[in-house]
Amino acid sequence: MVSAEGSNNSKTAEVAKKIKELLIESPDDRVDAARLDELRKVFAQRTPDMHATISSNSTVQMKWKEFLQQKHKVFIKQLCDRIAQGKRTAIRTIWGVVATTPIPNGDHNIVSTDLLLDWIRAMSFLPDVMEDKTIRNMLQAEFLNPYRDVQYYTMIAIARCAHELYGQQTEGKDIAERAERILEILTMMQLPTSQKDLDSQGGLLFVPPEDAVPQDDGNDEAEAIDYNDASEDSSDSDSEDEQPAAKRAKISAAKAIKPMFTFQKVSCHRLAWSKAWLAVLKLDLPLVALKKALRFLPGNVLPHVPHPLRFSDFFMEAYNHNGVVSVLALDGLFLLITAHGLEYPNFYKQLYRLITPSLLYVKYRTRFFRLLDKCLTRNEMLPTHIVAAFVKRLLRSTLVAPVPSVLFVLALCSNLLRKRPEMACLVHRNDDEWKDGFDAETDDPEEANALQSSLWELGALERHYYPAVSTLAKSVGREQELSTPLYNLDDFLAHTYQSLFEQERNKRKQQKGKTTVPLTFVRPDSLFAEKDVFHGLLAVPSSQSHKGTN
Structure with a gap:
């Protein structure tokens, strides 16, 4: 017994000495990377000792455990420092640490959220996480998307890191760049769309079988979810005999269902996804990151979170900006209004304010035009004088707009005039006998007095240099147009200067050989x-x- 204990002490001393030696940093990047990887292997072998339950009277084992935990923190700090410097080998090494240093939970192991939090903090300092496509591809293909447990706990770590940055932000520290990098990592994830999709992929660590009954993930940040709904259903009754038979059968079936780890349930993924995004969106994001978030949220976040209306404050605040930010916020805000019942009384007033000649030049105008069509044509409860104000302002803006935008506006106005015959007076009114009452300076469509005006802009567009614009302007609101189908606006959204040029060139090719001398x-x-x-x-x-x- 004594010799065995002495042998163990000797081996422990050798390991401790090796750890101390390996913690000495090297100026050579290759040597230093090999040193850190060797440290990872040493600590992987000592993982049971770092998480072992030590009795109070075992002083030696307690000191050994404290030594391992202390040196492991130094090791992780060295890795994080190198990640912040852009060392890819350090990123791969810390992934190896996550895989070989799990958190024991009964008969199974789970991913350490603390390690992932250290990794996210370090990545927030990485200067080229957005520009370097190789790092982005490495993160997606090798770590974030293949392993659902890593993805789940990474979302929890991102939420914690964002909360930390928010506290630093209130202290006056500039954390905009770090917030932008965290958001970039968040956009790299592909959330499972269904439980079947989640079950088709495994985790980095062992995934328990269906008959396993773990009660907790071991992470304080994991959402506390009671999978045994029967206890809640039966708490309001004095006895089980007093409940209806159908309810008792439902409770019995619920008790037969055995719980799973949180990362095995798609509902928990969606909840963590929502919390991570809400935490990041609280930060003061740079303009580039704000635009990216506004483009990403409507299609990738709002359809998959349990409570989309929690994002309404973010979209409304962005919608109150001017220019491109408001245009990008319109997509998500319109989705919340139409699909989730958000009440926003100033929606059309702000939409009217967005219509300016400069808007018809931006590269996001196609997105804006598509939503503008939905807002004006699908809302039959919208008063006619409001629609008339939009038509008038749109046509006024086309007088100095590029040809692709002019063609779309003319087609949209034609559809609106045919859907609302009461606006026909705007086309057929004689300007010589009527004083124009339209207020072009106001940003409120209620006060624009559009019905007291006329669409004299159509006459100006009839003299446009581009033949298609001139032809379309001559037909808008005329009687011969009433018998024709409404325009398919998708055909006009695809127009660019290049497509129009190709269209004219193809016309000339088709007419080749048919031209005669006048x-x-x-x-x-x-x-x-x-x-x-x-x-x-x-x-x-x-x-x-x-x-x-x-």
Whole structure:
């Protein structure tokens, strides 16, 4: 017994000495990376000792456990410092630490949220996490998306890190860049869309079988969920005999269902997804990150979170901005209003304010046009004088707008005029006999007095240099248009200068070989007109010297 204990003490001393030696940093990057990886292997072998339950009278084992935990923290700090410097080997090493240093939970092991939190903190300092596509691909393909347990606990770690940054933000510290990098990591994740999708992928650590009954994940940040709903259902009754038979059967079935780890339930993933996003969106994001969040949320977050209306404050605050930010916020805000019952009385007033000539030039105008069509054509309860104000402001903006935007606005206004015949007076009104009452300066469609005006802008567009604009403007609101189907606005959304150019070029290709010389053509005899002082200075060769040119 004594010799065995002495042998163990000797082996422990050797391991302690090796750990101390390996903690000495090296200036050579390759040597230092190999040193850190060797440390990872040493600590992986000592994981049971770091999490062992020690009796109070075992002083030696207690000191050994404290030594291992203290040196492990130093090791993790060294890794995080190198991650913040952009060392990819350090990122891979800390992933190895996460895989080989789990948290014991009964008969199973789970991912350590504390380790993931240290990793997220370090990644928030990484300067090129957004620009370097190789790092992004490495994070997605090797760590975040393949392992659902890692993904779940990473979302919890991101929420904790965001709360920490929010506290630093209130202290006056500039954390905008760190918040942007955390948001970038969050957008790399692909949330499971269903329980079947979640079950089809495993975890980094052992996933318990269906008959396992773990009661807790061991992480304080995990959502406390009671999977035994029967206890809540039966708490209001004095006895089980007093309950209806159907309810007793439901409770018995619920008791037969055995609980799982939280990362095995898609509902827990959605809840962690929501908490992570809400925590990050509380931070003061840079303009680039804010735009990215506004583009990402409507399609990737709002459809999958349990309570989408919790994001309404973020979208409304962004919608109150001017310019591109308001346009991007319109998508999510419209989704919350139409699909989730959000009440926002100033929605159309703010939408009216967004319509400016400069908006018709931005690259996000297609997104805005699509939502504008939904807001104006699908809401039959919208008063006519409000719709008339939008039509008037849109046409006024097209007078200085690019051709693709002009074509869409004309098509949209044509559809609105045909859906609301009471606005026909705007087209057929004689300007000479009517004083224009439209207030172009106000940003409130209620006060614009659009019905007291006329669409004289159509007359200006009829003289547009582009033939398609001129032709379409001549038909908007006319009687011959009433019998034709409504325009498919998707066809107009695809228009760009390049597509219009290709369209005109294809027309000329189709007409090739069919062109004839105009009969009234007269060949000029000089470069300048007859009454010009330079007439005759540069003569044009006669037709006889160019036979066959006719």
